[in-house]
Every structure is written in C-alpha cells, then in structure tokens.
Amino acid sequence: xxxxxxxxxxxxxxxxxxxxxxxxxxFTFNNYSMNWVRQAPGKGLEWVSSISTSGRYIHYADSVxxxxxxxxxxxxxxxxxxxxxLRAEDTAIYYCATNTIQPFDYWGQGTLVxxxx
Amino acid sequence: DIVMTQTPLSLSVTPGQxxxxxxxxxQSLLHSDGKTYLYWYLQKPGQSPQLLIYEVSNRFSGxxxxxxxxxxxxxxxxxxSRVEAEDVGLYYCMQGLHLPWIxxxxxxxxxxx
Numbered sequence: 001x002x003x004x005x006x007x008x009x010x011x012x013x014x015x016x017x018x019x020x021x022x023x024x025x026x027f028t029f030n031n032y033s034m035n036w037v038r039q040a041p042g043k044g045l046e047w048v049s050s051i052s053t054s055g056r057y058i059h060y061a062d063s064v065x066x067x068x069x070x071x072x073x074x075x076x077x078x079x080x081x082x083x084x085x086l087r088a089e090d091t092a093i094y095y096c097a098t099n100t101i102q103p104f105d106y107w108g109q110g111t112l113v114x115x116x117x
Numbered sequence: 118d119i120v121m122t123q124t125p126l127s128l129s130v131t132p133g134q135x136x137x138x139x140x141x142x143x144q145s146l147l148h149s150d151g152k153t154y155l156y157w158y159l160q161k162p163g164q165s166p167q168l169l170i171y172e173v174s175n176r177f178s179g180x181x182x183x184x185x186x187x188x189x190x191x192x193x194x195x196x197x198s199r200v201e202a203e204d205v206g207l208y209y210c211m212q213g214l215h216l217p218w219i220x221x222x223x224x225x226x227x228x229x230x
Binding site: 033035044045046047050059095099101102103104105106107108109110 | 154156158164165166167168171177178209211213216217218219220221222223224
C-alpha cells in the first residue's frame with residue numbers, strides 16, 4: 001500500500017523559512033517522480049513543484065520560483081521542500097503526491113504551513 | 118497556463134439520484150500521442166484528494182463503477198449514476214497536458230439533500 005506522510009509544517013513569521021518532509025513507503029520510491037501541491041484555507045489546489053526520479057529535472061510554479069527548493073533522498077525514501085522568504089500567501093496545507101501509475105495518483109494527508117506575524 | 122473552468126460550483130443531490138459536473142479547458146487537452154490528459158479527483162471532507170478518473174474516462178483502481186467520465190478536446194463531464202452519502206466532497210478536474218505544469222479547476226462541492 002502506498003503511504004506518504006508529510007511533516008515539518010507549523011507557524012512561521014513572514015520572511016522566515018521552513019523545511020517540509022514527505023516519507024514514502026509501499027512503492028519503489030526511486031522509480032517515480034514526485035510532486036508538492038498546496039491548498040490555501042478554503043481554496044482550491046495549486047501545483048507547487050515537481051522532481052524527477054534522480055533529482056536531475058526540477059520544476060516550480062512561478063509563485064514559488066526562487067524561494068522554494070525541492071529535493072529528494074532516494075536512500076531514505078524521502079521528499080523535501082525547503083521554503084524560504086515565506087509570505088502570508090504561502091499559508092496552505094502542503095501535500096506530497098506521487099506519479100506512479102498515473103500523474104498525481106497518490107497523496108499524503110498534508111501538513112499545514114501558517115505564515116503570520 | 119491552461120485554465121480549467123468547472124460548473125456548477127456546488128450541487129445538492131438526493132441519494133440515489135444522478136449528478137453531473139462539467140469541466141472546460143481553455144485549450145484542447147488532446148496530446149500529439151493521441152491521449153487526452155484530463156483527470157478527476159475527489160477530496161472528501163478532512164481528507165486529501167483521491168484520483169477517480171484518468172485520461173477522461175478511465176476509472177482508477179478501486180473507484181466504483183457509478184463514476185464515469187466523458188468528453189473530448191476542451192469539454193469534459195464527470196457523472197455519478199446514483200449518488201451515495203460517501204460521495205460528498207469537493208470534485209476537481211485537472212489537466213496534465215504539459216506535465217508537470219498541471220492546473221486544476223476551482224472545484225465543485227457536492228452535498229447530499
């Protein structure tokens with residue numbers, strides 16, 4: 001069974017930093033690209049970033065480019081999102097999602113990031 | 118960016134009755150490989166999204182056959198043949214024409230009358 005467990009969310013001041021983690025199990029992690037998607041309170045879904053199997057290919061939404069950095073550690077079956085220069089509009093639940101059989105086919109339960117002074 | 122527009126934004130359905138959600142894309146989702154990259158997700162209350170339908174009309178693993186998808190080009194529909202109480206939540210369409218630059222519709226809230 002595919003399992004994705006996010007962690008690392010919390011309350012941070014504007015301009016601050018936070019690093020999210022996603023622990024994967026139940027599938028061969030290093031065979032699949034991975035994604036981060038966020039959902040602001042009461043809002044819809046927004047793609048944030050994606051990373052290829054080896055980490056060679058990385059993509060970001062314009063809204064986070066230059067501030068967020070996605071990475072992965074295949075030895076630890078883990079996905080990360082380093083978030084810097086955080087803004088109030090980055091407040092959201094952050095989900096990691098796999099691309100195993102289909103794009104964005106399995107999602108974690110999410111971790112809440114709140115950016116507020 | 119490809120814009121996805123869903124209608125209606127909310128609907129209330131009596132159990133056992135059908136429901137239908139429309140999704141329109143700002144450009145054709147037909148890829149040069151012949152596939153159309155339109156997906157449907159359901160986010161149940163307090164849960165993360167779950168994949169229901171991929172490539173317009175294919176049910177994902179474990180999805181009940183009361184869910185069906187149809188459409189082509191820029192116009193797509195998700196139908197629930199007989200709504201059950203467990204179907205409440207937010208339904209999103211998503212385009213995957215140029216992965217990973219996906220975009221979602223605004224979401225359609227389904228509740229039970």
